[in-house]
Amino acid sequence: MEYTLPEAILKFKQGAGRLIRTQEDKGIVTILDSRIVRKSYGRAFISSLPRCPVEIMSSEGDDEYLEPFDR
Secondary structure: OOOOHHHHHHHHHHHHHHHOOOOOOOOOOOOOOOHHHHOOOHHHHHHOOOOOOOOOOOOOOOHHHHHHHOO
């Protein structure tokens, strides 16, 4: 399935919107695709989200964040 950029951004925004339904809801959106910071269109994806804290992390040396998910 191939999307144009505006369609992909809309689906991204809708997916994140499904995480937060009410003012009491909390959640984390984790993007593991480095194109979000490497490519110029990545800014359009990030800016499509509601105002929220954004933390960009390197994949090097961040193993402690992944430990709970190791099997």
